[in-house]
Amino acid sequence: MTSAPPAIEVRSLTKRFGETTAVAGISFSVPEGSFTTLLGPSGCGKTTTLRLLAGLERPDGGEVSLGGRVVAAPARGVFVPVEQRKVGVVFQSYALWPHMNVFDHVAYPLRVRHVPSAQVAQRVRSALEMVQLGGHTKRYPSELSGGQQQRVALARALVFDPSVLLLDEPLSNLDAALRTEMRAELARLHRETQVTSVYVTHDQSEALALSDRILLMRSGEIVEDGCPTDVYERPTTVYGARFVGAANCLAASVVEIGPAGATVRLGTGDILHARADALSTAEVGASVSIVIRPEDVAIAETRDGLTNVAAGILRRSTYLGSHKELLVGVGDQLVRVRAAKNLPIADGGSVTLHLPADALRLLVEK
Ligand code: ATP
Numbered sequence: 001m002t003s004a005p006p007a008i009e010v011r012s013l014t015k016r017f018g019e020t021t022a023v024a025g026i027s028f029s030v031p032e033g034s035f036t037t038l039l040g041p042s043g044c045g046k047t048t049t050l051r052l053l054a055g056l057e058r059p060d061g062g063e064v065s066l067g068g069r070v071v072a073a074p075a076r077g078v079f080v081p082v083e084q085r086k087v088g089v090v091f092q093s094y095a096l097w098p099h100m101n102v103f104d105h106v107a108y109p110l111r112v113r114h115v116p117s118a119q120v121a122q123r124v125r126s127a128l129e130m131v132q133l134g135g136h137t138k139r140y141p142s143e144l145s146g147g148q149q150q151r152v153a154l155a156r157a158l159v160f161d162p163s164v165l166l167l168d169e170p171l172s173n174l175d176a177a178l179r180t181e182m183r184a185e186l187a188r189l190h191r192e193t194q195v196t197s198v199y200v201t202h203d204q205s206e207a208l209a210l211s212d213r214i215l216l217m218r219s220g221e222i223v224e225d226g227c228p229t230d231v232y233e234r235p236t237t238v239y240g241a242r243f244v245g246a247a248n249c250l251a252a253s254v255v256e257i258g259p260a261g262a263t264v265r266l267g268t269g270d271i272l273h274a275r276a277d278a279l280s281t282a283e284v285g286a287s288v289s290i291v292i293r294p295e296d297v298a299i300a301e302t303r304d305g306l307t308n309v310a311a312g313i314l315r316r317s318t319y320l321g322s323h324k325e326l327l328v329g330v331g332d333q334l335v336r337v338r339a340a341k342n343l344p345i346a347d348g349g350s351v352t353l354h355l356p357a358d359a360l361r362l363l364v365e366k
Helices: 046-054 102-112 117-130 146-158 176-193 204-210 228-233 238-243
Strands: 008-017 020-030 035-039 061-066 069-073 087-090 164-168 196-201 213-218 221-226 248-258 261-266 271-275 287-292 298-300 309-319 324-330 333-339 350-354 361-363
Touching: 008 046, 020 046, 020 061, 020 213, 020 221, 035 046, 035 204, 046 061, 046 087, 046 164, 046 196, 087 146, 102 117, 102 146, 117 146, 117 176, 146 164, 146 176, 176 204, 196 204, 204 228, 213 228, 213 238, 221 228, 221 238, 238 248, 238 287, 238 361, 248 333, 248 361, 261 287, 309 333, 324 350
Parallel strands: 035 196, 035 213, 087 164, 164 196
Antiparallel strands: 008 020, 008 061, 061 069, 213 221, 248 261, 248 287, 261 271, 287 361, 298 350, 309 324, 309 350, 324 333
């Protein structure tokens, strides 16, 4: 028995705009029914990748297949346009027409596909119910809030049962409270429809909250690829560690590598141990970055009986209600620490940091 092809398969996909390489030969595949996020800073190539999947851009090289059908392969002269791809697209700007009411917006993809009008009414109704806009069919975009407009765009993208739903920063025009509400709404919609979704965002918390899988992009390439816990807890690049969850990255040199783990030295002379699987590739004497999350660093009362400690000076502490965020100077480096809100140490005071071995990763800058 042959298994079903992935919903999306991308091979060596490349797109250039003049001198700029927006997408630099990336490959990935997306299983049926999953929620995959393209994450990264502005200009890294996320939107271009999404537009290439949709058929809104033509690639310069590589291949895109949807459900096993090749839809773009410039070397073979294949290009299937957007209207023949069965993809629903939701844009950041909603892309609603001011003169068209809610019903007509959602009906539009069915009408261009010549669906009989009796079916149109029923399918529009159920798509609007799915996004909880059942009672608003006669309203125009100017009579809807931003969140409601985005729901119309979602209903329009889902109404014709697309095989793939592509979402480009759909929440970024909403205020913070509405963004959180719509994020939950998107998660619910995905659970209910199980439609294969690819989501573009620069917001790491959205990516962590919504995705089965995160592809982190940098300069047109994919630099991290994994489920949210892998990308957050086991980043393979310093860039990934910094972008997702803003990890501390401290320069150190490798002193020893053994079966039990690796030993590294900070510029201050403090010695730290890490587990064997913390180190990807490095040799004794190599420079590495020690990666540790602010919530994994502890303030110790004393060095006695502890290993993996480093001496520091509290440079600044900020009270944030639930906790304090500390900036601790260790030699010429700064370590961010999430500490108890009642920590009694004043700015300028000495602190001992405990950096537990199992919370450290050692990465070689790429
Ligand atoms: P943002 O979050 O700001 O939209 P992004 O990660 O989605 O960023 P892209 O929009 O894919 O990035 O852009 C990738 C690169 O390609 C950028 O350098 C951008 O300036 C360039 N680019 C994108 N579209 C075009 C275009 N139509 N013409 C010229 N250059 C473009």
